Amino acid sequence: MRDPAERLRDIAEAIAAIERYSSCEKSAFEGDELLQTWFVRHLQIIGEAARTIPQEIRDLGPTIPWSQIAGMRNILVHGYFDIDIDLVWDAATRDVPALKPAIEQMLSSLDLAGE
Numbered sequence: 437m438r439d440p441a442e443r444l445r446d447i448a449e450a451i452a453a454i455e456r457y458s459s460c461e462k463s464a465f466e467g468d469e470l471l472q473t474w475f476v477r478h479l480q481i482i483g484e485a486a487r488t489i490p491q492e493i494r495d496l497g498p499t500i501p502w503s504q505i506a507g508m509r510n511i512l513v514h515g516y517f518d519i520d521i522d523l524v525w526d527a528a529t530r531d532v533p534a535l536k537p538a539i540e541q542m543l544s545s546l547d548l549a550g551e
Contacts, residue, residue, distance in 0.1 A: 440493040441546045444539055446485040450478040451536050454528050465525055472521060475528045476512050482532070483509020497542045500535065 438446070457471055465471050487506040494502050508527060512519060 443485040450481040
């Protein structure tokens with residue numbers, strides 16, 4: 437089983453993957469099925485990792501909307517024919533960048549505690 441620091445690193449890596457392509461225009465995103473799938477997959481990874489982080493570790497990031505992140509993962513995994521591409525775009529271009537500093541801070545805190 438992966439420990440919480442590994443799960444946070446999974447989130448950080450998925451954020452970095454999304455960032456590689458999030459500078460494109462929304463119209464390019466809307467017309468590119470591969471890019472849509474890329475964003476959806478990495479949002480799923482973020483949600484799955486967030487879902488499995490223990491509450492005592494989640495408490496280190498009180499500003500992170502953990503339940504909403506896990507809820508988005510559930511929609512993306514189980515609602516495959518009803519995925520709202522506008523929601524995916526907003527998550528990738530607005531919510532993911534806002535999540536990044538909090539995840540980095542949590543990782544830093546856990547790394548310092550582990551030394």
